[in-house]
Amino acid sequence: MSGTFVGMPAFPEAAHEAVHNQTLRGNLRHATHTIRAKRAKAVSEVSDWAELREAGKRIKDHTLRRLDHYLVQLEESVVAAGGTVHWAADADEANEIVTRLVKMTGESEVVKVKSMATQEIGLNEALEAEGIRAYETDLAELIVQLGKDRPSHILVPAIHRNRGEIRDIFEREMSEWGRPAPEGLTDTPAELAEAARLHLREKFLRAKVGISGANFMVADTGTLVVVESEGNGRMCLTLPETLISVVGIEKIVPTWQDLEVFLQTLPRSSTAERMNPYTSTWTGTTDEDGPQNFHLVLLDNGRSDTLADEVGRQALRCIRCSACLNVCPVYERAGGHAYGSVYPGPIGAILSPQLRGTASEIDASLPYASSLCGACYEVCPVAIDIPEVLVHLRERVVEGGPVVREGNKVVLKPAKGHAAERAAMRAARWAFTHPGVLRTGQRAASRTRRLHPRTLPGPGRAWSDTRNLPPVPAEPFRDWWQRTNGGKEGGK
Amino acid sequence: MSSRERILGRVRRALADAPGEDVPVERGYLREHGDRSVEETVELLAENLADYRAIVHRCTAAGLPATLAGMLAARGAKTVLVPPGLEPAWLADAGTEQVPDRAGSTPHELDRVDSVVTACAVAVAETGTLVLDGGPDQGRRRITLVPDHHICVVRVPDQVVSSVPQALERLDPVRPLTWISGPSATSDIELDRVEGVHGPRTLEVVLVGSQPSEDVNS
Numbered sequence: 001m002s003g004t005f006v007g008m009p010a011f012p013e014a015a016h017e018a019v020h021n022q023t024l025r026g027n028l029r030h031a032t033h034t035i036r037a038k039r040a041k042a043v044s045e046v047s048d049w050a051e052l053r054e055a056g057k058r059i060k061d062h063t064l065r066r067l068d069h070y071l072v073q074l075e076e077s078v079v080a081a082g083g084t085v086h087w088a089a090d091a092d093e094a095n096e097i098v099t100r101l102v103k104m105t106g107e108s109e110v111v112k113v114k115s116m117a118t119q120e121i122g123l124n125e126a127l128e129a130e131g132i133r134a135y136e137t138d139l140a141e142l143i144v145q146l147g148k149d150r151p152s153h154i155l156v157p158a159i160h161r162n163r164g165e166i167r168d169i170f171e172r173e174m175s176e177w178g179r180p181a182p183e184g185l186t187d188t189p190a191e192l193a194e195a196a197r198l199h200l201r202e203k204f205l206r207a208k209v210g211i212s213g214a215n216f217m218v219a220d221t222g223t224l225v226v227v228e229s230e231g232n233g234r235m236c237l238t239l240p241e242t243l244i245s246v247v248g249i250e251k252i253v254p255t256w257q258d259l260e261v262f263l264q265t266l267p268r269s270s271t272a273e274r275m276n277p278y279t280s281t282w283t284g285t286t287d288e289d290g291p292q293n294f295h296l297v298l299l300d301n302g303r304s305d306t307l308a309d310e311v312g313r314q315a316l317r318c319i320r321c322s323a324c325l326n327v328c329p330v331y332e333r334a335g336g337h338a339y340g341s342v343y344p345g346p347i348g349a350i351l352s353p354q355l356r357g358t359a360s361e362i363d364a365s366l367p368y369a370s371s372l373c374g375a376c377y378e379v380c381p382v383a384i385d386i387p388e389v390l391v392h393l394r395e396r397v398v399e400g401g402p403v404v405r406e407g408n409k410v411v412l413k414p415a416k417g418h419a420a421e422r423a424a425m426r427a428a429r430w431a432f433t434h435p436g437v438l439r440t441g442q443r444a445a446s447r448t449r450r451l452h453p454r455t456l457p458g459p460g461r462a463w464s465d466t467r468n469l470p471p472v473p474a475e476p477f478r479d480w481w482q483r484t485n486g487g488k489e490g491g492k
Numbered sequence: 493m494s495s496r497e498r499i500l501g502r503v504r505r506a507l508a509d510a511p512g513e514d515v516p517v518e519r520g521y522l523r524e525h526g527d528r529s530v531e532e533t534v535e536l537l538a539e540n541l542a543d544y545r546a547i548v549h550r551c552t553a554a555g556l557p558a559t560l561a562g563m564l565a566a567r568g569a570k571t572v573l574v575p576p577g578l579e580p581a582w583l584a585d586a587g588t589e590q591v592p593d594r595a596g597s598t599p600h601e602l603d604r605v606d607s608v609v610t611a612c613a614v615a616v617a618e619t620g621t622l623v624l625d626g627g628p629d630q631g632r633r634r635i636t637l638v639p640d641h642h643i644c645v646v647r648v649p650d651q652v653v654s655s656v657p658q659a660l661e662r663l664d665p666v667r668p669l670t671w672i673s674g675p676s677a678t679s680d681i682e683l684d685r686v687e688g689v690h691g692p693r694t695l696e697v698v699l700v701g702s703q704p705s706e707d708v709n710s
């Protein structure tokens with residue numbers, strides 16, 4: 001990965017700031033709660049959700065187990081269909097390849113479909129440095145780009161902005177980039193969308209080069225799939241003469257049939273719809289229909305290192321639906337920016353420290369950006385056990401140990417500045433392996449709950465300085481269970 | 493060493509901990525959801541299309557030219573894009589000027605056309621989805637994208653399947669496919685759904701059946 005957002009403080013400080021931003025919290029709460037309720041309904045419409053989830057998990061695990069085989073197969077099929085395949089070991093290499101390909105067309109501007117992979121490698125900035133202007137065409141990405149902002153959500157990157165803020169950004173910035181905002185623009189979503197339509201249409205109609213990512217790549221047919229809503233994807237994928245797709249190596253599914261699982265689970269998990277308005281698939285090039293030059297850039301950038309970790313590799317199953325963000329109590333309060341990466345929320349907390357390593361302060365702090373409540377695991381359509389990976393990564397940060405970085409085995413030293421955490425982890429482990437102690441501790445805690453401090457005394461202070469201690473329930477679960485015979489006699 | 497070799501080498505070393513171990517894929521999920529008659533499946537398609545704000549019409553094959561002519565007139569369309577293989581009789585009654593789908597036409601030319609009429613490859617009832625595969629009666633992908641008004645004709649019940657798995661079975665992955673579920677939409681502003689950002693803002697679907705009983709223009 002190209003590194004953290006420049007000057008990004010560690011998660012606790014960034015989150016601390018965000019928690020006190022009332023507008024941000026309001027925008028976020030509204031958005032996540034709306035989408036959460038809708039998603040539950042969309043999922044309840046399919047009676048075989050559990051089976052779809054299990055199949056999705058297994059297809060991805062099966063693919064990851066033989067990733068080398070499927071990568072080679074994919075390359076063969078894409079080439080056979082008329083495409084060209086490039087391999088990029090890291091962000092710099094991917095950026096160099098794309099820049100070179102754009103320059104070969106003689107163009108100095110490109111239109112882009114929203115893509116996490118190109119954000120991850122900082123492609124827009126790399127193109128800018130070479131005199132190539134990249135236009136984001138997804139409405140939310142446009143808002144972020146015009147606002148000189150950073151995305152804060154996987155699916156709705158401008159989720160932290162409300163309609164008034166968006167109106168102001170459009171009015172102020174659109175003229176800098178092309179067609180100005182219409183006179184007297186109000187803040188109704190319909191008018192704002194119309195302004196974006198007009199602003200972007202002139203770019204779509206003249207663009208010669210499109211850049212995209214892909215949601216899936218089918219190994220046996222060489223087909224790429226982009227799932228979207230607005231039609232900006234279709235514009236970028238079909239109007240330009242040259243199409244360049246930058247895709248992480250983990251996005252493969254083995255067969256065409258496998259899409260039947262993900263085309264059912266992805267829309268429902270992300271936008272809570274039965275199906276998103278548009279899905280495009282393309283296999284190489286087609287005569288006289290769409291781009292006549294197609295380049296696929298296969299991106300590693302830390303993925304093979306992540307694959308080397310037996311516990312952590314399950315993060316590579318992620319289909320970027322963003323369901324885990326919308327249910328996460330920590331994300332809801334801290335906001336996406338606090339995670340210091342293009343991957344926010346629970347998935348960001350396990351993916352970023354694996355793709356980038358845990359050397360920086362923010363990456364070392366990310367595995368702690370969770371209450372381990374488990375809601376993210378419950379909603380994940382490919383059943384990634386995010387809490388399990390979080391705990392695993394915490395241990396790695398605290399204790400050090402063998403990891404793979406850029407293909408080489410290295411032994412991590414225990415992180416500096418985490419002495420307090422180390423102590424906390426030791427204490428926690430000790431308590432968990434001594435059930436009697438845990439029981440007594442819980443009882444004592446609940447009996448004295450009104451007396452509990454907001455920060456821990458002594459060596460725990462550094463740890464609790466940046467955290468709110470969770471409230472202690474009035475009665476320990478164990479006692480409740482015994483008192484009510486497992487809930488059968490009616491709880492409290 | 494090339495990056496290809498470097499990446500493949502890293503992947504192989506990363507997987508060395510459990511060589512040969514495989515994860516079998518079990519497909520315990522359903523091929524379709526629920527038990528429906530053919531008529532009920534068509535009805536579900538109509539419902540789900542309408543739920544995502546497509547405008548649904550129904551007619552018989554004999555009534556199709558009049559239905560299409562009426563729709564174009566109601567829209568006030570002066571020009572309509574026509575794929576090369578579209579059944580000529582379909583637009584026989586329409587007074588609208590026909591613009592053929594040509595490889596050489598520029599996006600700006602397409603942008604000046606009012607409407608487009610196409611057939612489809614398959615329609616999915618459970619999700620309210622139309623799939624276009626670039627066949628001769630559907631034309632290039634861009635003709636259903638740039639104009640603001642798309643009329644799609646679905647032959648029922650032949651072209652209707654219940655579910656996504658059944659649709660994929662029928663489709664050829666080599667062709668470029670466009671799956672359309674309602675008109676273009678965005679929910680990026682406070683999650684309020686707004687129709688029509690970049691694709692057609694109006695999607696009309698005509699379900700053409702053989703039985704006269706279905707002639708219930710809505």
Ligand code: SF4
Nearest residue numbers: 318319321322324380
């Ligand atoms: S981790 Fe799971 S829930 Fe979160 S974005 Fe990825 S697939 Fe979706």
